[in-house]
Amino acid sequence: MPDVALAAKTVQLKVLRYRPGQDAEPSYGTFEVPYTDDMSVLQALQTIKDELDSSLSFRWSCRMAVCGSCGMMINGTPKLACNTFLRNLPKGPVTVEPLNNFPIERDLVVSVGDFVKKIESIYPYIIPKTPKTVEEGPYLQTPAQMAAYESFSDCINCMLCYAACPQFGENPAFIGPGAMALLQRYNGDSRDGGQQKRLDTIHGEDGVWSCTAVGVCSEVCPKQVDPANAINQNKTNSAFDFFLRFVRKDAR
Amino acid sequence: MSESRPYRRPIDPKWWWAPGPYRAYTLRELSGVAVALYGAVLFAGLICLVSGPMAWDSFLGFLRSPVSIVLHLVLLAGVVYHVKTWFETLPKTMPKMIVNGKQVPATEITRKAQMVAAGCSLVLVVIAAWAFR
Known part of the structure; x- marks a missing residue:
């Protein structure tokens, strides 16, 4: 010093x-x-x-x-x-x-409390498609399947993306870039079967639809996580889900 | 007792014109208006065409006027800017492209998409020039 x-x-x-x-x-x-x-x-x-x-x-x-x-x-x-x-x-x-x-x-x-609640809300863990016992062996994954989500797992929860996001500034209830990157980390994982559960948490204005693709979240990310990509991919998923929800097998 | 009294700073109401990426975003979105206006001009032409020869001639007269030529140049600049920035945003809106186990870089997706857009525009201009020769 x-x-x-x-x-x-x-x-x-x-x-x-x-x-x-x-x-x-x-x-x-x-x-x-x-x-x-x-x-x-x-x-x-x-x-x-x-x-x-x-x-x-x-x-x-x-x-x-x-x-x-x-x-x-x-x-x-x-x-x-x-x-x-x-x-x-x-x-x-x-x-x-x-x-x-x-x-x-x-x-x-x-204050980080709201951010932590958002992280918790998107089921931030793998929900196996078909649960296996230890005897049945590990869940296997190819390098290409891993590449599909790996960058989203680099998030360090520093919240710089939230500070850069004017839409989060306008609407603090907006789920925001960081939590969406984590959501995509699990939704993009070939071993995971919790996509629908997570998708149900991000419809509407406080979900993905507050995002207007300003894109500065990805520019300020110190780990090149590209949260803007995570959000915008899920706008497409959310829109599809809106139209397809009536024909889904598990439709409620 | 907790001393916590969180202070919420107001968001800058002019954030959309802050220099750098925020202004670039606003200009990108605004240039979409040029696309809409050009669509409106084409639509007006279509209505004139349906309304009869008199209306169509007056539409052609408008197209030849200096006001229309300036308007079209401004709209062309807006549309070109919109196409350029739209494809720069494209990689952020699509699932990751994995080829041979590796992620295709965003810059490559943008470059190829812009080249396809430029190629299509060129083909369209050539066809139009050939049709009206």
Whole structure:
């Protein structure tokens, strides 16, 4: 950690602060942080917390873009603070804000409860087509069958896609890109038989139909999951299901 | 007692014109209006054709007017932009294409689809030029 007092070069961070006990609404706090070439925005925030203001709150864990904890708005774009390096940002102050479209709990920490409920709502586990016993052996899959869903399994739940989605901003009940990527991860799995069950959870305005294919969710995804693809594929599935529901064998 | 008092920041009402991908999205969707308007022009022509020779002649007169030529140039630019961006969005709306166990990259799907669209347009222009020679 660089020494604040001896730093030759500094960078200014404008951090949106919100302390629920004392602030009626968020406001910016400005910090001069010692700059080094290899410094990430997360390290800059850690320097602030360690040496300038210990009350600053933010989430982080792995420091290597795996855990998805440190998502925040950096100069207005949703990014992971751990793999955003100060040297790659334009000169001048760096603005750091909590993720857009989420209620702010404190400083850079947002509420994740609704997102977790959405993840839970889409049956995020394999529902076997025909359950097998251990003696009957494993469920086999070809590389091509795996390629059909594999990228959707790379999601780290960082919620950057939700912060980028204006339709989620307009309608917080919208299931949103991340949960839909996870849905497609299971619906696209050749071993899975829960497609209809999941499809039934995503019809309507709060399901896939809030999406207008803005597509920025896929652009900001740090893992190239392409949630926009997951949603738009399922618009087709939802539309087919609307017309075919009367002729389905298991129609209710 | 919980101190939690979540603060919801309002969404920027002008998000659709924010520079970068949001503005590109708005322009892509707006260019669809050009397609609709061009369809309306064709439909008006069809109605004039049904209404008799007088109406048809006045429609042809409108097509030859400077206003119509400017309108058609603007609509052509809009339609070309719409075709380009529509096929850029195409890979996001279709199931993943797996060929020989590997996923076909989105850029390749876009490029090939745009080439087919350009080819079809060219064939149509050639047929039209041949028919009205």
